Amino acid sequence: MTVFDDIRLLRVTFLRGPNLWTYRSALEVWLDLGVLEDWPSDKLPGFVDRLTTALPALAEHHCGVGEAGGFGQRLREGTWLGHVLEHVVIELLNLAGMPTGFGQTRSTSQRGVYRMVFRARDAVVARAALTQGHKLLMKLVNDQRPVDVAAAVKTVRDAIDDAYLGPSTAHIVACATERGIPHIRLNDGNLVQLGHGRRQHRIWTAETDRTSAIAEGIAGDKDLTKRLLAEVGVPVPEGQVAATPAEAWEAAEDIGLPVVVKPADGNHGRGVTLDLRTREQVEAAWVVADRHGSEVLVERHVPGDEHRLLVVAGRVVAAARGETAWVTGDGTHSVTALVDAQINTDPRRGETEDHPLARLKPADDGVILADLARQGLTPDDVPAAGRRVLIQRNGNVSIDCTDEVHPEVARVVELAVRTVGLDIAGVDLVAEDIGRPLAAQGGAIVEVNAGPGLLAHLKPAVGHPRAVGHAIVEHLFPKDAETADGRIPLVGIAGSVESTAVARLTAWLLQLAGHAVGLACRDGLFLGGRCIDALDATDSAVAQRLLVSREVDCAVFENGAATILDQGLAYDRCRIGVVTDLGGAETLARHDIHEPDQMPRVLRTQLDVVLADGAGVLNADDPAVAALAEFCDGSVVLYATDPPPLAAHRAAGGRALRHDGSTLWLCEGTAERPLRLHAPPALPAAVLLPAVAAAWAHGLSPALLAAGIDTFAAHAAA
Numbered sequence: 001m002t003v004f005d006d007i008r009l010l011r012v013t014f015l016r017g018p019n020l021w022t023y024r025s026a027l028e029v030w031l032d033l034g035v036l037e038d039w040p041s042d043k044l045p046g047f048v049d050r051l052t053t054a055l056p057a058l059a060e061h062h063c064g065v066g067e068a069g070g071f072g073q074r075l076r077e078g079t080w081l082g083h084v085l086e087h088v089v090i091e092l093l094n095l096a097g098m099p100t101g102f103g104q105t106r107s108t109s110q111r112g113v114y115r116m117v118f119r120a121r122d123a124v125v126a127r128a129a130l131t132q133g134h135k136l137l138m139k140l141v142n143d144q145r146p147v148d149v150a151a152a153v154k155t156v157r158d159a160i161d162d163a164y165l166g167p168s169t170a171h172i173v174a175c176a177t178e179r180g181i182p183h184i185r186l187n188d189g190n191l192v193q194l195g196h197g198r199r200q201h202r203i204w205t206a207e208t209d210r211t212s213a214i215a216e217g218i219a220g221d222k223d224l225t226k227r228l229l230a231e232v233g234v235p236v237p238e239g240q241v242a243a244t245p246a247e248a249w250e251a252a253e254d255i256g257l258p259v260v261v262k263p264a265d266g267n268h269g270r271g272v273t274l275d276l277r278t279r280e281q282v283e284a285a286w287v288v289a290d291r292h293g294s295e296v297l298v299e300r301h302v303p304g305d306e307h308r309l310l311v312v313a314g315r316v317v318a319a320a321r322g323e324t325a326w327v328t329g330d331g332t333h334s335v336t337a338l339v340d341a342q343i344n345t346d347p348r349r350g351e352t353e354d355h356p357l358a359r360l361k362p363a364d365d366g367v368i369l370a371d372l373a374r375q376g377l378t379p380d381d382v383p384a385a386g387r388r389v390l391i392q393r394n395g396n397v398s399i400d401c402t403d404e405v406h407p408e409v410a411r412v413v414e415l416a417v418r419t420v421g422l423d424i425a426g427v428d429l430v431a432e433d434i435g436r437p438l439a440a441q442g443g444a445i446v447e448v449n450a451g452p453g454l455l456a457h458l459k460p461a462v463g464h465p466r467a468v469g470h471a472i473v474e475h476l477f478p479k480d481a482e483t484a485d486g487r488i489p490l491v492g493i494a495g496s497v498e499s500t501a502v503a504r505l506t507a508w509l510l511q512l513a514g515h516a517v518g519l520a521c522r523d524g525l526f527l528g529g530r531c532i533d534a535l536d537a538t539d540s541a542v543a544q545r546l547l548v549s550r551e552v553d554c555a556v557f558e559n560g561a562a563t564i565l566d567q568g569l570a571y572d573r574c575r576i577g578v579v580t581d582l583g584g585a586e587t588l589a590r591h592d593i594h595e596p597d598q599m600p601r602v603l604r605t606q607l608d609v610v611l612a613d614g615a616g617v618l619n620a621d622d623p624a625v626a627a628l629a630e631f632c633d634g635s636v637v638l639y640a641t642d643p644p645p646l647a648a649h650r651a652a653g654g655r656a657l658r659h660d661g662s663t664l665w666l667c668e669g670t671a672e673r674p675l676r677l678h679a680p681p682a683l684p685a686a687v688l689l690p691a692v693a694a695a696w697a698h699g700l701s702p703a704l705l706a707a708g709i710d711t712f713a714a715h716a717a718a
Contacts, residue, residue: 004039006138007081008032010113012130014123016540017568018609020602021117022102025568027126028117030108031082036141037112042078050140051075051084054147055091062101063087080105081137082114089133090118095149096156098125098164108592115592121164128159166190168205168454175469181477181486182572184547194476195486196571197552198516201476206424207451208476215421216450222264222297225420225448234416235444239299245283251298252282258301260446261285263293273367274393275301281374288366302444304432308397309405310457310468311417311425313475316410318457318466319434322397325360326390329383335372336362336379339391348398348461357398357461360391368392398456400463401434408437416445424472426452487611489515490571491556491694494564494606495580495619498686502580503558505683505691508715509708513700515554518546520570522558527551529715538563543570560584561602565591569605575614576694577606577632579625580686600624607631615697617690620645620656637697639689657693659685664692664709666702675702678710 011030019026041048052059052072059072071087086103093100103118120126132152139147165173169190173183176194184193190205202209207216218224226236238255241264242248252259261282262272271292273285282298289296306322327338339360343349349357362368362379371390372378383389409431417425431443438444457466477486491510493503500522507519511529519526520543525533527549537543538558546555547570557570561584582599593602607616607628616632619625620640629636638649639657646656646667656667664675681688692705700708 003142004036004138005034007036007085007134008034009130009134012127013566014120014126015117015568017570018572018605019564019568020605021104022119023572023609024102025120026102026117027120027123027130028115029130031085031114031116033081033112033114036081040078040080041075041084044141046143047141048075050143050145051088051137054136054140054149055088057094058087058091061087061091080114081141082116085133085137086116086118088137089129092129092133092136092152092156093118093125095153096129096160098156098160109594110592122160124163125156125159129156132156163188165192166205167458169203171454171458171467172203172206172469172472175467175473176477176486178470179473179477179479179485181473184544186548193548194473195483196490196547197488197518197555198550199483199486199488199553200548200550201486203472203476205451206426206454206472208423208472210423210476211450212421212423218420219422219425219448219450220265222262222447223295228419229416229445229448232415232419234412234419235438237300237302237444237446239297242286242296242298245286248286248296248298249279249282252276252279255298255300260299260301261289262297262299263289264295264297265293271366273370281370284370284373285367288370291366299446302430302442302446304430304441304443306397307401307429307431307434308452308456309410309413309427309429310452310454310466311414311422311427312468312471313423314414314418315471316405316413317402317471318468319400319402319405320397320456320460321399321401321434323399324390325392326388327383329385329387329389331385332382334380334382335377335389335391338383338389343391348459362391398459398461400457400460400466402457402464402466404435406435406437409434412438413445416448420448422448422450423475424452425449487573487575488552489554489576489698490574491554491576491578491698492559492569492571492574492606492609493557493578493580493690493694494559494561494603495578495582495690496560496584497581498684499558499560499580501683501687502578502690503556504716505687505708505712506578506694507556508712509691509695509700509705510554510556510698512704512708512711513695513698516551518549518552518555520546520555520557540567540570547571559606561588561593561599564602564605565593569609571609573609573611574606575611576617576697577610577614578617578690578694579603579606579628580619580690581622582624597624600628604628604631610634617693617697619690620649635697637693639693641685641689655697657689657696659689664688666696673702675706675709677706681709682713683709 009031013028015026060068061071063070063074083105086105090100090103100119105114105116132155136152181194193200193202229236240251242251258275258277260274271289276282286296308320309316310318327342344359349359413427426449428447429445432441457468477484503521507517511517520537522536524531525537535542543557546552585593585596585599610616610632612633614634615637617637620638637655640646641659653669658665665672
């Protein structure tokens with residue numbers, strides 16, 4: 001059998017924003033098939049069978065035929081291996097838990113060299129999937145069996161676990177995305193910016209930039225929280241701080257048995273031991289609690305089940321109930337073995353944030369050890385057949401009970417959160433029945449937590465999932481507010497002729513309108529007319545800094561064709577998209593672009609991302625530029641130095657800007673009026689027309705436009 005050399009990966013580029021291929025981030029790979037150019041899938045003996053046996057779902061992938069199973073048909077008919085690699089990578093991502101539906105492979109002008117691209121939410125994950133898919137494909141091509149698909153998937157999944165957002169943060173971001181709110185990840189963890197510039201808010205898991213540091217400090221001090229709640233009439237268990245095991249027992253005697261011992265500043269239930277009835281139990285529980293906090297509290301034991309209620313912006317939006325975890329002895333296996341067999345096999349239990357329930361490890365958990373000791377057992381003991389052994393009290397908080405919450409319970413919980421001062425909080429309460437008022441059953445609120453986990457509400461063991469992220473997004477971005485989508489006006493300018501000057505004039509005009517304008521162009525990065533970095537800010541990573549700044553309420557970006565091809569745009573959508581010309585093909589040979597007629601496909605990206613309530617601004621003196629109007633979701637403003645290219649557009653009621661050599665004319669349908677300037681503009685039409693058209697499309701008045709043109713020269717020289 002012929003042994004083929006590996007497909008060569010010539011260049012791998014992460015496109016962080018909208019690009020030639022898609023609105024979203026993607027990984028573009030240039031690859032050389034070498035001799036395999038002459039060996040499509042149907043010419044490699046047994047290859048299709050080996051491939052579909054290793055990855056059975058491949059045969060059902062959609063492809064060019066537009067229906068499920070299309071790729072399987074292409075494999076049998078014969079398709080080139082660059083295309084096959086695309087689908088192998090996508091399938092590995094699917095199997096690893098990051099579904100990916102988009103991919104394309106296109107030939108280049110060089111024989112055997114292809115451009116392959118696939119949707120990539122994260123560069124590290126995408127590269128891991130590419131590496132594993134490449135290795136797997138070459139083994140299948142050369143019949144190097146067996147192939148370890150599971151190991152490849154695990155490598156990709158590990159990359160996802162290391163790089164991707166936690167489930168709570170990811171859920172909030174997904175809810176924001178549904179609302180059209182953009183996001184930017186600000187670190188390698190879960191700090192995420194929703195929205196842009198002055199309209200942004202930041203989240204860190206379930207904390208927001210509206211979460212009070214003082215309130216968070218109060219919530220972290222359980223004793224202080226209880227005192228404040230008691231003062232406003234919220235039922236809480238009486239308790240005392242105990243500095244030693246002996247003091248803990250004294251406190252228990254004062255309060256009355258049974259009691260609970262817990263750390264004063266712990267979280268997630270760590271170090272909490274319930275239903276203590278003897279001095280030995282209390283003192284042992286103090287030692288466990290002391291390992292998890294700076295102080296130890298002894299509290300009255302409240303009978304009932306533990307409940308966790310999520311409060312967002314002063315309103316209960318979800319509730320979950322806990323239940324005890326038990327095992328049943330078989331006379332053969334130890335407690336630890338029974339826990340592994342009867343509890344930890346639950347697929348919802350695991351070590352990552354994706355698992356709503358944690359794996360139980362009796363030997364490592366002081367609270368479990370204490371409960372076992374009260375039953376006369378250790379983790380290594382073997383319970384008699386049929387004996388039920390309590391492993392964890394109320395640890396399994398994963399039964400949705402949102403619809404059962406009594407209005408009076410909700411009122412008390414909301415009062416507790418207002419008293420602490422948190423905008424988002426998880427409230428732990430103990431009650432026998434969440435459907436009855438707490439006072440009637442001796443129930444009590446035991447903790448108020450900042451930064452609560454959301455997983456119990458997103459993936460309950462029993463009951464309906466609750467899309468609590470929508471409540472958090474609504475809290476930050478009310479739907480009826482002007483800032484509902486978190487977006488500031490963005491203007492993107494694409495072209496090769498005078499594009500830097502166009503960007504600078506546009507920014508100046510917007511600044512005169514009262515905006516705090518950010519500008520990213522070849523001259524640098526500017527805030528309010530002040531250069532903060534002289535780097536070439538057509539680089540997307542540099543330009544994106546404008547979107548992070550809380551000072552900016554409007555931004556202008558210069559985007560050359562090379563920016564779109566090398567990196568993608570710095571933003572996902574814009575209000576105004578400008579295309580001045582289709583020049584520059586002669587500088588893009590590395591992208592296999594050699595002719596001007598290849599440029600519309602590249603520059604249309606700037607029009608593709610215009611919002612529906614925005615506008616595209618196009619140079620009608622170039623028919624190929626004007627033809628890009630069909631790709632704009634918003635309205636279109638044309639500009640020209642010659643009236644004929646504007647005639648049809650104006651006849652249809654469209655807006656246009658024309659320059660007759662001495663005067664600028666603002667045209668709406670068949671009506672037009674001159675822009676009255678104090679002196680003839682010194683700027684060439686190639687700069688003046690697109691910038692003024694963009695500012696006019698944004699809503700600037702003729703008087704402001706004229707003032708901006710009159711003063712720009714002095715501003716630029718300053």
